[in-house]
Amino acid sequence: MPEAPLHWQKSSFSGGGGDTNCLEIAGTPTTLHLRESDTPATILSPTPTALSALLAVVRNVP
Template sequence: MDELTWQKSTFSGGPEGECVYLATAPGGTIRLRESDTPHVVLTAASEGLAALLRTLKAGNIDNSRA
């Protein structure tokens, strides 16, 4: 994997062990990782991530199926 430039989310707070980092890969996909497991990297298309964030902000999550 190419070297990525990771940026700490502005919404991350608390100790260094509780931070979310994001990076943009050369193909335009978004990479996410947590500081407590930096070797685990999630990949998302920017459109899909934006849709997820809009849903979370709107509170439209149905927890009854979890």
């Protein structure tokens, strides 16, 4: 059975106005996928532990 296509959403921080350089996310019931809009073929699918660690670091950047 083929996988359903991912439905990508732009980050609310991308600024709008047709800006094409932003972070996009797509989710399945078990995985969150991340990609940069200007390189859509490169998709990151971190484990929940790795994503949690990344978010902890990003939150602490001054």
